[in-house]
Amino acid sequence: MTLKKIIGITALLLITIALSLFLRIIMKVDYSCSIPVEQVCNNEKSYFIADHLKNINKTNLLDSFPYTWYADSANRCNINSIKKDLAVLDSINPTGIGGDNQQLLSIALTNKLEEKIKPEFEKYNPDGLIKVLQWAEKFNYYSDIEEKNATLYQVTYTYWLTFISNKLSDYYKIDQSLKYNFKFKYLNARCKEKQFGAPINNSNTEKIINNLIENNWTYLFSRFWNDSDILIKLIGLIALLVVFIPYLIIYRIIKKNKQ
Amino acid sequence: MRYIYLISILLLTTSIVPYKNIIIPKYDAAYVEVSSVQYKNEQYNVICMKRKDEKIKVKYFAAADFNGNNVYKRYGNWSAGKNIVLVSSGTYMDNNYNPVGLAIDNGICVNKTLSNDFDGLVIVYATGGMVASNLKDGDLTVKGGNVDNNKKLDIRGSAWDFQTFIKWAQDQEATVFQTHLLVYKNGLKISGINSSVKTAERRFLAVCKDDSGNIIHVIVNRPDHTTLYEGAKNTLDFLNNYKDMEVIFMINLDTGYQDVFQFYNKDGTINSTIKGQKDLSTAINLLAYYFE
Known part of the structure; x- marks a missing residue:
C-alpha cells in the first residue's frame, strides 16, 4: 500500500469518526419546546392548620410543627393561604412574629418540601x-410588596432557585449533551437572569475553540505538550501530517508541472 | 512654526506620560518574603506575606460591575496609588465568565447559587482580612452587622441561615466566593479517589499560622505538573514540615484558562519568581494583596 493510500484511508477514518460523534449528539438532542403552562392557584383551603397545632405551644413549636403534614396538605400555591397559616402561627407564638414563626414556615416550604418532591428530580x-x-x-415579587413577611419570601425564593441551579449542574455532570436541549437552555437562561447561574462549562473541544479564537497558541501548545500522554501526542502528529501532507503533495505536483 | 513646536511638545508629553492608573507598588520588605525551594525533589516557589499589624491586606474582584467595567478596569481604578504586592486570578468561572458558586462582590450579589460542589467559602472583609469556612461543618461565624458574632450559621443546611448570611454580606460590603477547600484546620480535604486526574502547574493560597502564632498568607507555586490532589497533599507536607507552619486553610488559584499572576518587588519592579501565562487584562476575577 502506498503512502498516499494510507494517508487517504486515515483521513477518511478520522472524518467518519468525527461525523459519527457529531451525529450522535444531534440525535440525542431534545427539540421539544412546549413549556408547561403556569398553574393558576385556587383559593380553596381544605385544611385547618390550627387543628394540627392543638398540642403545640411556643416552647416546642419549632420541633413539633407537623412539617410532613404541611408539605402534603398546604395550599402552597396560594400566597394568601400561606399568609393565613403564618397568622395562625403568630397567634400561637406572638413572640415569634417576624422571626421564629417565619423561620418555621420557611423550613416547611424549603427543606421539608424538598424531601417530599426529591424523588421526582432524581432523573x-x-x-x-x-x-x-x-x-x-x-416569592421574589411577594417580598417586594409585603415587607412584613419579606424574609420568609426571600428565603423560599433563594432556596428553590438554588435548588434548580444545582439540579441543572447535577444533570449536566451526568450528560453534557443536555446543554443543547431547549428546556435545559431555557432553565439555565432563567437561572442566569435571576443571578443563580449554573456552571455549564465548555467541553475540552469547546475550550480549544475558545483558545483558538483568542489566539492563545502558546498556552494551547503548552497544555497539549504537558498534559497529554504519548498516544495523544502521536495522534496529534498523525492529524497534523494528514492536514499538511496533501498540501505538500499538491505543491510538489505544481512544481513538477512547472518544470 | 511656534504652534507646530507647541503641538509637538504637547503630543510628546501626552504619549510618554500615562494619563492614569500609574501603578508604582512599594511595600515594606519585612512583611513579604520570597523563596524558591527544592523539597523532596519538587520545586516550590513561595511568597509569604505576614498579616502582623494588618499592613498586608486583601481585596477580591469577583466580576464586572453593573456599570460594565470589567475586572481589569475595576482593578486599574482601585489600584491607583496603592502599594500592590501581588495580583492573581482567583477562583473558578463558567464559560460565560461568571463565577461558579456563591459570589458576592463588595456587598453586591453576582451569583446567588450556593454550589454543592465546593465546600470552601471565603470571606474577604472590607477591612482587608480574609477567612474561610468549611460548609460541611455548618459552623460559619461572621463579624459585625446585626448577626450575633457567636451564632454558628449552617448556610448549606438552613435556608434561613443562608438568607441571614447574604443579608449580612450585603450590609457589611463583604466579598464572598466559593472554591475548592483543599486543606482546612491543617487536614487534607481533597480526596485522591474522586478528584480530577488532570495534571497541571499548580498554585495555592494558604493561610497559615507560624510557630509564634502569627498569621501568614502564603502563595505556593508548583511548576511541575501534578494532579490537584497530589499538589495539595505535597504542599501541605511542605508547609507543615519544611516551613513549620500550621495551615488554617488552603485554596486553589486558577492556573488554567485564566492563569494571571503578577508579583512585584518592594521597589515596584516585576518579580518573575512566579508569573502567570496570561496578561492581567484577560482576568475574569482578581485577588490582590496590597500594603497599607
Missing part, C-alpha cells in the same frame, strides 16, 4: 423544574 425532569421555577419566582 432529568425539565418540566418539573420549570413548574418549581414558576412557583418560586413569585
Whole structure:
C-alpha cells in the first residue's frame, strides 16, 4: 500500500469518526419546546392548620410543627393561604412574629418540601423544574410588596432557585449533551437572569475553540505538550501530517508541472 | 512654526506620560518574603506575606460591575496609588465568565447559587482580612452587622441561615466566593479517589499560622505538573514540615484558562519568581494583596 493510500484511508477514518460523534449528539438532542403552562392557584383551603397545632405551644413549636403534614396538605400555591397559616402561627407564638414563626414556615416550604418532591428530580425532569421555577419566582415579587413577611419570601425564593441551579449542574455532570436541549437552555437562561447561574462549562473541544479564537497558541501548545500522554501526542502528529501532507503533495505536483 | 513646536511638545508629553492608573507598588520588605525551594525533589516557589499589624491586606474582584467595567478596569481604578504586592486570578468561572458558586462582590450579589460542589467559602472583609469556612461543618461565624458574632450559621443546611448570611454580606460590603477547600484546620480535604486526574502547574493560597502564632498568607507555586490532589497533599507536607507552619486553610488559584499572576518587588519592579501565562487584562476575577 502506498503512502498516499494510507494517508487517504486515515483521513477518511478520522472524518467518519468525527461525523459519527457529531451525529450522535444531534440525535440525542431534545427539540421539544412546549413549556408547561403556569398553574393558576385556587383559593380553596381544605385544611385547618390550627387543628394540627392543638398540642403545640411556643416552647416546642419549632420541633413539633407537623412539617410532613404541611408539605402534603398546604395550599402552597396560594400566597394568601400561606399568609393565613403564618397568622395562625403568630397567634400561637406572638413572640415569634417576624422571626421564629417565619423561620418555621420557611423550613416547611424549603427543606421539608424538598424531601417530599426529591424523588421526582432524581432523573432529568425539565418540566418539573420549570413548574418549581414558576412557583418560586413569585416569592421574589411577594417580598417586594409585603415587607412584613419579606424574609420568609426571600428565603423560599433563594432556596428553590438554588435548588434548580444545582439540579441543572447535577444533570449536566451526568450528560453534557443536555446543554443543547431547549428546556435545559431555557432553565439555565432563567437561572442566569435571576443571578443563580449554573456552571455549564465548555467541553475540552469547546475550550480549544475558545483558545483558538483568542489566539492563545502558546498556552494551547503548552497544555497539549504537558498534559497529554504519548498516544495523544502521536495522534496529534498523525492529524497534523494528514492536514499538511496533501498540501505538500499538491505543491510538489505544481512544481513538477512547472518544470 | 511656534504652534507646530507647541503641538509637538504637547503630543510628546501626552504619549510618554500615562494619563492614569500609574501603578508604582512599594511595600515594606519585612512583611513579604520570597523563596524558591527544592523539597523532596519538587520545586516550590513561595511568597509569604505576614498579616502582623494588618499592613498586608486583601481585596477580591469577583466580576464586572453593573456599570460594565470589567475586572481589569475595576482593578486599574482601585489600584491607583496603592502599594500592590501581588495580583492573581482567583477562583473558578463558567464559560460565560461568571463565577461558579456563591459570589458576592463588595456587598453586591453576582451569583446567588450556593454550589454543592465546593465546600470552601471565603470571606474577604472590607477591612482587608480574609477567612474561610468549611460548609460541611455548618459552623460559619461572621463579624459585625446585626448577626450575633457567636451564632454558628449552617448556610448549606438552613435556608434561613443562608438568607441571614447574604443579608449580612450585603450590609457589611463583604466579598464572598466559593472554591475548592483543599486543606482546612491543617487536614487534607481533597480526596485522591474522586478528584480530577488532570495534571497541571499548580498554585495555592494558604493561610497559615507560624510557630509564634502569627498569621501568614502564603502563595505556593508548583511548576511541575501534578494532579490537584497530589499538589495539595505535597504542599501541605511542605508547609507543615519544611516551613513549620500550621495551615488554617488552603485554596486553589486558577492556573488554567485564566492563569494571571503578577508579583512585584518592594521597589515596584516585576518579580518573575512566579508569573502567570496570561496578561492581567484577560482576568475574569482578581485577588490582590496590597500594603497599607
